[in-house]
Amino acid sequence: MSEKFTPQTPKETCEIISDALAAETPIEIFGSGSRRLIGRPLETEYALSTSALKGVNLYEPDELVLRAGSGTPMSQLRMQLDQHGQMLAFEPPDYGPLVGTPADSGSLGGVIAGNLAGPRRIKAGAARDHFLGVDAVSGRGELFKSGGRVVKNVTGYDLCKLMAGSWGTLGVMTDITVKVLPAPEKTRTVLAACVDATTAVSAMTAALSSPHEVSAAAWVPQNIALRSAVSYVSGAGTALVALRVEGIGTSVDARCASLRDELSAFGDVDELHSHNSEAFWEEIRDVRFFADDGGGSSLWRISVPPADAPNLLDGLHKDIDLEAFLDWGGGLIWVRVAQMQDAGSYVIHRTMGGTSGHATLIRGNVYQRTREPVFHPEPVPVARLTRKIKEAFDPKGILNPGRMYEGV
Amino acid sequence: MHMPDPDKTVLSRRTEIIAALRRIVPGEGVIAEEEELRAYECDGLTAYRQLPMIVVLPETTAQVSEILKYCHGEGIKIVPRGAGTSLSGGALPLEDGITLGLGKFNRILDIDYDNRCVTAQPGVTNLAITTAVAGDGFYYAPDPSSQIACSIGGNVAENSGGVHCLKYGLTANNLLGVEMVLMDGEVVRLGGKYLDSGGYDLMGIVTGSEGLLGVITEVTVRILRSPSTARALLIGFPSSESAGDCVAAIIGAGIIPGGMEMMDKPAIHAAEAFVNAGYPMDAEALLIVELDGPEVEVDELIQRVDMIARENTAQSVRISSSEDERNNFWAGRKAAFPAVGRISPDYYCMDGTIPRHRLSDVLTRMTELSEQYGLRVANVFHAGDGNLHPLILYDANTPGELDKAEEFGAEILKLCVEVGGVLTGEHGVGVEKRDLMGEMFTETDLKQQQRVKCAFDPTQQLNPGKVFPTLHRCAELGRVHIHEGQTRFPDIPRF
Numbered sequence: 001m002s003e004k005f006t007p008q009t010p011k012e013t014c015e016i017i018s019d020a021l022a023a024e025t026p027i028e029i030f031g032s033g034s035r036r037l038i039g040r041p042l043e044t045e046y047a048l049s050t051s052a053l054k055g056v057n058l059y060e061p062d063e064l065v066l067r068a069g070s071g072t073p074m075s076q077l078r079m080q081l082d083q084h085g086q087m088l089a090f091e092p093p094d095y096g097p098l099v100g101t102p103a104d105s106g107s108l109g110g111v112i113a114g115n116l117a118g119p120r121r122i123k124a125g126a127a128r129d130h131f132l133g134v135d136a137v138s139g140r141g142e143l144f145k146s147g148g149r150v151v152k153n154v155t156g157y158d159l160c161k162l163m164a165g166s167w168g169t170l171g172v173m174t175d176i177t178v179k180v181l182p183a184p185e186k187t188r189t190v191l192a193a194c195v196d197a198t199t200a201v202s203a204m205t206a207a208l209s210s211p212h213e214v215s216a217a218a219w220v221p222q223n224i225a226l227r228s229a230v231s232y233v234s235g236a237g238t239a240l241v242a243l244r245v246e247g248i249g250t251s252v253d254a255r256c257a258s259l260r261d262e263l264s265a266f267g268d269v270d271e272l273h274s275h276n277s278e279a280f281w282e283e284i285r286d287v288r289f290f291a292d293d294g295g296g297s298s299l300w301r302i303s304v305p306p307a308d309a310p311n312l313l314d315g316l317h318k319d320i321d322l323e324a325f326l327d328w329g330g331g332l333i334w335v336r337v338a339q340m341q342d343a344g345s346y347v348i349h350r351t352m353g354g355t356s357g358h359a360t361l362i363r364g365n366v367y368q369r370t371r372e373p374v375f376h377p378e379p380v381p382v383a384r385l386t387r388k389i390k391e392a393f394d395p396k397g398i399l400n401p402g403r404m405y406e407g408v
Numbered sequence: 409m410h411m412p413d414p415d416k417t418v419l420s421r422r423t424e425i426i427a428a429l430r431r432i433v434p435g436e437g438v439i440a441e442e443e444e445l446r447a448y449e450c451d452g453l454t455a456y457r458q459l460p461m462i463v464v465l466p467e468t469t470a471q472v473s474e475i476l477k478y479c480h481g482e483g484i485k486i487v488p489r490g491a492g493t494s495l496s497g498g499a500l501p502l503e504d505g506i507t508l509g510l511g512k513f514n515r516i517l518d519i520d521y522d523n524r525c526v527t528a529q530p531g532v533t534n535l536a537i538t539t540a541v542a543g544d545g546f547y548y549a550p551d552p553s554s555q556i557a558c559s560i561g562g563n564v565a566e567n568s569g570g571v572h573c574l575k576y577g578l579t580a581n582n583l584l585g586v587e588m589v590l591m592d593g594e595v596v597r598l599g600g601k602y603l604d605s606g607g608y609d610l611m612g613i614v615t616g617s618e619g620l621l622g623v624i625t626e627v628t629v630r631i632l633r634s635p636s637t638a639r640a641l642l643i644g645f646p647s648s649e650s651a652g653d654c655v656a657a658i659i660g661a662g663i664i665p666g667g668m669e670m671m672d673k674p675a676i677h678a679a680e681a682f683v684n685a686g687y688p689m690d691a692e693a694l695l696i697v698e699l700d701g702p703e704v705e706v707d708e709l710i711q712r713v714d715m716i717a718r719e720n721t722a723q724s725v726r727i728s729s730s731e732d733e734r735n736n737f738w739a740g741r742k743a744a745f746p747a748v749g750r751i752s753p754d755y756y757c758m759d760g761t762i763p764r765h766r767l768s769d770v771l772t773r774m775t776e777l778s779e780q781y782g783l784r785v786a787n788v789f790h791a792g793d794g795n796l797h798p799l800i801l802y803d804a805n806t807p808g809e810l811d812k813a814e815e816f817g818a819e820i821l822k823l824c825v826e827v828g829g830v831l832t833g834e835h836g837v838g839v840e841k842r843d844l845m846g847e848m849f850t851e852t853d854l855k856q857q858q859r860v861k862c863a864f865d866p867t868q869q870l871n872p873g874k875v876f877p878t879l880h881r882c883a884e885l886g887r888v889h890i891h892e893g894q895t896r897f898p899d900i901p902r903f
């Protein structure tokens with residue numbers, strides 16, 4: 001077990017990292033620890049948690065902006081936003097239970113560091129798109145800031161983009177400013193029976209190309225639908241395409257009616273109303289269908305051009321024992337691979353060879369996370385840039401070394 | 409404005425360099441005659457001019473790569489250029505530099521409705537992308553006012569916005585992939601027709617990097633289905649304060665309009681005189697609020713905004729009942745820059761962003777500054793997101809007036825930072841705001857940004873002299889400074 005520091009202030013964070021730099025000793029960076037088991041395993045003697053850097057220190061609902069310590073629990077943020085009818089529009093997912101940590105224990109910093117996003121990604125963007133400003137300590141032991149508190153800002157390089165999705169390998173974020181948005185007044189989901197992925201992607205493409213402002217589009221095969229806590233889904237007795245419509249009441253009603261019409265060409269249609277709609281999309285967002293690891297299964301999150309999803313799935317089914325469902329209109333494939341020594345990595349990367357996109361191993365055992373590419377291998381020139389960026393922020397490689405790629 | 413000292417050896421080798429470039433780009437793609445070089449001496453920030461040493465107009469990525477590789481080896485500087493509409497001098501040439509124009513990269517390569525994206529060469533104009541898909545009911549959302557002229561590559565380099573970015577985001581939020589060439593000639597692809605990056609978001613950092621990290625040779629953007637309806641309100645207010653309150657109340661009510669633009673009295677009058685849009689001449693501030701989406705939604709939101717406006721002391725409210733009328737509301741706003749150009753020999757366009765609730769403070773202060781400098785100012789304002797465009801009116805033929813206008817502008821930008829805002833919302837730093845960067849960033853902040861530059865371009869040959877007030881050598885930036893007095897890791901032996 002490593003020795004853990006829990007700095008109370010950005011200054012103290014800076015001192016700890018400076019000390020680690022002076023000693024050239026690697027240090028694990030984490031928030032609440034809910035995503036600690038995602039990424040390549042770390043073996044550091046020391047660890048730093050941002051959990052004490054918490055609290056909302058600026059929230060102006062009319063200005064759509066919120067700034068908080070990076071260790072602020074997501075549960076607390078959500079409560080404050082709820083009170084003002086606002087939300088983080090990218091629908092931050094909670095992968096804790098997928099990797100065996102308690103539900104809803106994540107921090108804001110963790111969500112941003114993983115650049116995570118839920119089903120609304122296709123309409124509202126990912127964490128990166130809502131990340132306005134940051135204060136962080138680099139691996140050089142220096143406190144720097146980038147961005148600001150306003151949405152429109154092109155002053156200097158947007159280092160926030162690099163911090164989002166860097167999994168603590170470039171800096172320790174201490175303060176985070178995000179854009180917040182009004183929560184929709186009403187939400188509804190149209191369901192349509194769609195037995196196979198090809199038909200499903202066609203249906204989702206049609207819906208996403210319509211003017212109905214669909215804010216989420218997923219497909220679950222029948223065996224997975226059965227696990228839903230929403231009876232309309234589990235009891236449907238078929239694979240389903242689900243399309244979410246949000247906004248003001250009259251508009252939601254009208255758009256749902258149009259979507260039902262247009263989708264009836266693909267199969268029988270049904271509708272989920274407010275509570276059921278919310279519950280279903282939480283299941284998709286948090287990948288609850290695959291929370292049970294079923295005795296050593298691993299879990300992949302694969303982002304591809306939506307139209308490529310059906311072929312890719314076909315290819316994978318031929319060679320490995322897996323279960324999968326689609327989010328993001330086909331652009332996101334969640335794959336649970338039954339116990340396999342390499343977590344299915346070889347076949348997944350080989351099958352993806354022909355398409356563009358990336359696969360991330362979200363759940364795997366220590367062996368798999370050490371031996372297999374957890375983050376998608378980068379082409380040589382891109383990998384070279386990645387290394388140089390790491391050096392630019394953390395020249396001695398002390399922050400979460402090797403968590404994303406070996407030597408980075 | 410001090411630019412990096414020209415390299416005398418490079419200048420003395422001009423003839424040889426021209427010959428080498430002609431071997432890479434045959435025909436008329438290499439421009440060396442002074443008369444023709446004139447066309448490239450400035451961008452949209454016309455107060456700064458410099459003839460480039462040479463202009464080269466390649467047509468393929470392979471040629472761009474060859475040019476950069478050659479220049480890298482020979483220590484020659486490169487200034488990338490799209491359509492040259494930058495308002496911050498990002499494409500300002502260097503005396504000893506080659507301006508690399510992307511104008512011949514003008515083809516749309518792929519329209520992919522299944523994946524809802526378009527791939528285009530960087531010289532394609534912003535509007536041409538929308539035009540290419542409009543017939544099928546789609547559009548590309550970011551819409552800078554310069555969209556008929558500016559290039560999509562330039563949009564990526566500047567992370568450009570437009571009136572619709574409150575609801576639909578800036579270039580960065582609509583970009584899926586780029587191909588770019590690094591200074592050493594290496595071609596890299598970042599992103600693609602899928603979402604988010606598997607590793608570091610390199611495409612994100614390239615967006616808005618003002619041509620300092622690489623030359624963009626291909627762009628893939630998301631397209632959206634056009635909204636079925638759009639209607640606008642034209643609202644006059646007795647003060648800019650009440651207009652500002654109205655904006656806050658609209659957003660406070662959970663409404664994110666497709667566009668929300670404000671103009672102050674001088675801007676209203678200039679625009680009205682130019683296009684006769686029927687703007688209320690007695691209003692101190694004018695707000696255009698556009699709602700788009702399904703018809704039922706737009707109809708309902710129009711009513712809600714109308715109510716909010718009246719609660720916030722609106723003097724007049726007009727609601728568009730036809731496309732013609734809606735376009736007419738916008739005509740004045742869209743023509744605001746040229747309209748101001750008609751009432752003054754020259755104008756200088758600023759671009760700060762402020763937290764919206766500080767608007768009336770900032771406007772009051774600006775009025776004081778206007779008196780102090782003896783220069784008039786007209787304001788157009790992306791009200792929803794706090795992006796302010798003060799237009800300072802001056803006459804370049806009056807000695808000293810340009811300097812005064814620039815000083816006034818700098819004061820405004822400092823004020824923006826002082827109230828919690830930023831130096832530039834969408835026009836970029838370029839050369840114009842370069843020396844003001846210290847108002848917003850510490851030396852540590854700036855050095856961290858420059859280290860990113862070094863990761864992409866360690867010899868700093870791409871667009872040097874832009875964005876950063878002080879040039880540091882990459883080797884110096886890379887040095888690690890250890891603070892003595894370690895306490896927390898006592899048991900670790902030091903190397």
Ligand SMILES: Cc1cc2nc3c(=O)[nH]c(=O)nc-3n(C[C@H](O)[C@H](O)[C@H](O)COP(=O)(O)OP(=O)(O)OC[C@H]3O[C@@H](n4cnc5c(N)ncnc54)[C@H](O)[C@@H]3O)c2cc1C
Pocket residue numbers: 451452487488489490491492493494495497498499510530551552553554557558559560561562563564565566567568569570571618619620622623624625745834835871
């Ligand atoms: C009347 C007017 C209205 C405007 N309105 C808006 C507005 O509403 N919103 C807004 O955001 N901007 C606006 N602008 C500013 C300008 O149009 C944008 O910044 C635009 O994106 C610049 O594109 P360009 O092709 O003209 O680029 P250029 O001016 O040619 O270059 C701009 C910068 O990008 C770099 N660059 C260009 N192409 C490439 C490439 N292929 N690879 C690498 N670097 C490259 C250049 O080196 C330079 O630093 C306006 C300008 C004018 C004149």
